[in-house]
Amino acid sequence: MTIDATFWVMISFFAFIGLLIYFKIPQKIKTTLEENINNIKNQIDEADKLKEDAKNILTEHEKKISSSKTEVKQMINRASEEAEKNVIKTNQEFHNLMESRKKNAEERIKQLKNQALKDIKNASVKVAIESVEKLIKNSLDKSKLDKIYSSSLEETKLALKKKSS
Secondary structure: OOOOHHHHHHHHHHHHHHHHHHOOHHHHHHHHHHHHHHHHHHHHHHHHHHHHHHHHHHHHHHHHHHHHHHHHHHHHHHHHHHHHHHHHHHHHHHHHHHHHHHHHHHHHHHHHHHHHHHHHHHHHHHHHHHHHHHHHHHHOOHHHHHHHHHHHHHHHHHHHHHHHO
């Protein structure tokens, strides 16, 4: 039998396989692969837990957002109601103020009208007295004047007696 290169390759191959088995390389590879598989499984489980936690947190935040939206709507409704009340109140106060000013203006106008009438009467009486004085001075003599004076006194006394009784 001749030993050729194929024989030595076969012997080298079996020696290599033997060394691998002797140093327990396949078991080490198997152990390393199992460790990697377990590590990946643990990471997947942890990722699932994180996913569930994230879903729970998302649900909580969605509930908070929903309740916040409801609160915002309620706040807006309350604010609009208060704004309406304030507008109505301000409008009523404005009308009351205008009514008060109107009454004050009307009262002032009445006072001014009465004062003007008094002034006109006083001026009329003054003009009438001056006119009567001029007429009397120009048309009456002293005896007629005394007679008129006496009759006026008598008429005044009679009028006072009628008023007092």
